[in-house]
Amino acid sequence: MIEIRNLSKHFGDVKALKNINLSVQQGEFFGLLGPNGAGKTTTVNILSTLLKPDDGSVTLNGLDLLSDPRGAKRLLGVVPQELALYEELSAADNLHFWGKLYGMQGNSLKARIRHLLEFMGLNDRGNDRLTTFSGGMKRRVNLAVALLHDPVILFLDEPTVGIDVQSRHRIYEILGKLHQQDKTIVYTTHYLEEIERLCERVAIIDQGEIKAEGTLDSLRQLIQGDSEVLVMLDDISLKTAPADPLPAGVRLTDEGLLGSGDDVNDLVQKLVTICSARGWNIRDIELKSASLETVFLQLTGKELRD
Ligand SMILES: Nc1ncnc2c1ncn2[C@@H]1O[C@H](COP(=O)(O)OP(=O)(O)OP(=O)(O)O)[C@@H](O)[C@H]1O
Ligand SMILES: [Mg+2]
Structure with a gap:
């Protein structure tokens, strides 16, 4: 067409x-x-x-x-x-x-x-x-x-x-x-x-x-890992990026620590380890399918406006 x-x-x-x-x-x-x-x-x-x-x-x-x-x-x-x-x-x-x-x-x-x-x-x-x-x-x-x-x-x-x-x-x-x-x-x-x-x-x-x-599905599959885990944190002030960098595939969002990977168990363990090493209190853990936002971020290296 x-x-x-x-x-x-x-x-x-x-x-x-x-x-x-x-x-x-x-x-x-x-x-x-x-x-x-x-x-x-x-x-x-x-x-x-x-x-x-x-x-x-x-x-x-x-x-x-x-x-x-x-x-x-x-x-x-x-x-x-x-x-x-x-x-x-x-x-x-x-x-x-x-x-x-x-x-x-x-x-x-x-x-x-x-x-x-x-x-x-x-x-x-x-x-x-x-x-x-x-x-x-x-x-x-x-x-x-x-x-x-x-x-x-x-x-x-x-x-x-x-x-x-x-x-x-x-x-x-x-x-x-x-x-x-x-x-x-x-x-x-x-x-x-x-x-x-x-x-x-x-x-x-x-x-x-x-x-x-x-x-949308094919784009989500483009990025490494099929699933995302969000570890929701107690203290929103933790949103500020830590001095020592987070490992690849892990980032801080408005709600907590978000990681992507293909093995959910490994991923949860990795995120929990990061949180306990930094003394961050975990409120909840949520499993998500990779969002388009992550795809976008990986492909362009930048966030969309607002
Ligand atoms: N008439 C023009 N003269 C000079 N540069 C232009 C002109 N129109 C667009 N550009 C430039 O071309 C690039 C693409 O612009 P375009 O307007 O297509 O982007 P956009 O994706 O629509 O952006 P926005 O989301 O801000 O609307 C930009 O760098 C812009 O500054
Ligand atoms: Mg435009």
Whole structure:
């Protein structure tokens, strides 16, 4: 459905994308996970024809995006990272404006707007100006704009940043419905829980490179050890890293000491030994399957934002 081959893009000295290769299947919910400046927006901008790559090719449903951007635009809808809305206009008028830009008009546009406002749970607010909307409501209008021409592919660039948890959940519900409608979705985020909740496959991007790609399970298997053990500690002040370093595969988290390895018994013993050597009181011991966070940390050597 979406084939990205050897995609590169630079801005001056910055290599924003370095030879990216990705395939997304029809109807798939695909996540692009990466920290600040990883190249997520650059990727989405190229995929949505806003930006031309230096090198490489993209096909959507077999259609070459670079040679036929107008054809590509009919297939895709994009929800940009920054809201593209007129605050002084009502939600319906914003949709009307964008619909006309897409070449839609008359009763079919009106019917489409009514349907989308309803789909977004905004039908009673359609005639209110966006200045009166919450951040989450504006995000839903932004999403409605992307869906006006009923595209089969949807690109979403961090569509839940800066909104509260409840509003996020409303967007997840809407995205779940779109997934059921067999839309092909590419979703960028730096929130791991969104990837775990929404996505069937994920690529981890950092400094313009794809570090890993696959299902969540296959990514978890990439890292050493299949399981993780968390030793919860009594005193949260112990969170500060100790002067002498912890052994490989062991680190301190918000809750306690986390270790990964393939033998759970060995692992528990190792962690308990570390705790007793340091005089740390153990509150509880929990067995976990390796988290995507650990995968991310191992692949990129850095934490995601907040
Ligand atoms: N128009 C531009 N001019 C110069 N540099 C740019 C431009 N757009 C992006 N960059 C640089 O390219 C790199 C990738 O940026 P991009 O916006 O794609 O990252 P991102 O993953 O979307 O980050 P964020 O999570 O902050 O949105 C960064 O180093 C960025 O500074
Ligand atoms: Mg971005």
